Amino acid sequence: MEILPAIDILAGRCVRLYQGDYAQSEIFDEDPVAVAQRWAEQGATRLHLVDLDGAKAGSAQNWPVIERIVRAVDLPVQVGGGLRNTDSVSSLLNLGVQRAILGTVAVEQPDLVAQLAQQFPGQIAVGIDARDGKVATRGWLETSEIQAIELAQRMATLGVAAIIYTDIQRDGTLSGPNLTALGQMVQAVSIPVIASGGMSSVSDLLSLLALPAPGVQGAIIGRALYTGDIVLKEALRAVGPGRWQDVPPDLGQTSLA
Template identity: 40%
Template sequence: MDLLPAIDILDGKAVRLAKGDYARVTVYNDSPVDQAKEFEQKGARWIHVVDLNGARSGSPENIDLVEKIVAQTSLSVEVGGGVRAIDTIARLVDAGAARVVLGTKLVTDKEFAQAALEDFGGALTAGIDAKGGEVAIEGWREGAGVPAADLVREMAAMGYGHLVFTDIARDGMQTGIDVAAYERIAAAFGHPVIASGGVATIDDVRALGAVAASIEGVITGRAVYEGTLDLEAALVLCARLS
């Protein structure tokens, strides 16, 4: 089970949003690259990067920062936000991203989702963000009217092997993680999933460890930045649970 510290990039800075609200932004580091280096120094192997500008505009705006993170660290970088064209995926892969997350297009353009998978295979991750059981798209600003579990099953049938599932209501709130929800999503997907949203303390990581067969990784953001989750201790725990 991997632990993926999150770096959400907005206007060139490492930030976190509360419940995906662009009006509720906290800046944690003026340099996403320096933040990535800090995570690496503490033992991280993976990071999860979200281009929030790209998620909002529909086209990544921070690929240069992804390139710098790849060049200046040995981290494996999973990145998403505004990935809505084949050439964008290619640019991110060429920039050195280990995995590229598709979100909105999974809902709005199934032919694209299939074509991207045929071209890039295991380099792709399905990113499904949900609130109240319904998929949210366009940088979490719109409900898609699609039950999350249905989309998860559809992506599994299409051939996606990686899935980041985000519980928007808990994201950035440090309210604790809904373990049963991720177990249900993993069962629908047929593969372990990457859990995102609500991690507050190491007890949440430990709770996911109890269903480790359903969990490929866990993304943590605000809890690490604000010190309620000790990153080094959590990385050690995740290594034991692998």
Template identity: 50%
Template sequence: MILFPAIDLKEGRCVRLVQGDMAQAVVFNDDPAAQGARFEEQGFSWLHVVDLDGAFAGAPMNASAVDAILARVTLPVQLGGGVRDMRTLESWLAKGVARVIIGTAAVRDPAFVREAARLYPERIAVGIDAKDGRVAVEGWAQTSSMTAEELGRRFEDAGVAAIIYTDIARDGILKGLNIEMTVALAEAVGIPVIASGGLASIADIHRLLEPDCALLAGAITGRALYDGRIDPAEALTAIRQAKSAAA
């Protein structure tokens, strides 16, 4: 399992939202690149970055902050937020983003996702953000009629590298991941699933390492890292020990 530390970008700063509400943004660092470097120093193997303004605007809005992160860290970066067309996607890949996350366009333009995955195998992920069981789009501002499972199955044979599943109701409120729904999605599709939304403590890390979560490819953590609820060294040690025990 990979633990992804999150950098959510709003107006060039590193923030965390509460249940996707842009009006409830808490600033944790004015220097996202420095935050990325700190995560690298702490031993993380990937970085998860979201352009929150871009998700609402439908186009990149924090490009300079992302550029600064890419220039500062050597970690592979997966990036989402405002990726709605091939030109934007290819621009990020050219800049050095390892994996691009497509969210809203996965609902509105599935052919784009399929073509992207064909052209760039292992470099495209689908972001599935669910509110009350239904997929939300446009920076979570709108809810579609599609379920997370239906959207995941749409790309079963497309060759996407991963699905990032976020329970919006839990995001940013430190109430724990929605393990039941995330595992159910992982069981329903043949695509690796990364859990997101609500990871709050080292107990949640240990929960992810239990046998029923073995299908999950990883988890994203944000607020709990920033406010000290999760100690990076302790979390990464637990993951390494679980891997060694399973080997």
């Protein structure tokens, strides 16, 4: 399972929101580029970036920062936030971003998702952000009536590379991932699922390993890395090669079956 440090960018700074609330943002670093370099030096294999201003405005707002990050680290980077047309996705990928994450358009313009997945094979993921099981859009400011699993199944048929599932009510709370929802998600679709929201400890990461096959491909960690509740090197060691010897039997049994 891959560990993806999250870098959420608001007004050019690295922040974390509490349950997606822009009014409850906490600044962790004034320089997102330095943060990216720090995670790269500690062994990260991929970075997860979110343009929070872009998600709210519906268009790119922090691309100069994102471009500097791409140039500063020799790692694949995936980016979401405000990608709602072909030009924005194409421009982002031209910066050197490895994967673009679509959110709002998955609900409002599924045909566009299909077009982009065909145009950029392997480079389009869909971020499904759920509140009480229903998909939220437009920077989490609006909640639709579409169920998260229903949307994931629809997106899987369109050729997207992965689903990034975030439980909004867990995000930024250090309360642990929503294992029930994630278990249902991985069994509902045939494409990779990346878990996000609530990661608070290495034990949380180990609990993800116990999800039903095929399990989650990756886990995005945000606040816990910045508060020190999770140390990146320890997390990588826990879920990397040889991890099974460190997993308690009740956690490892399901995934090993």
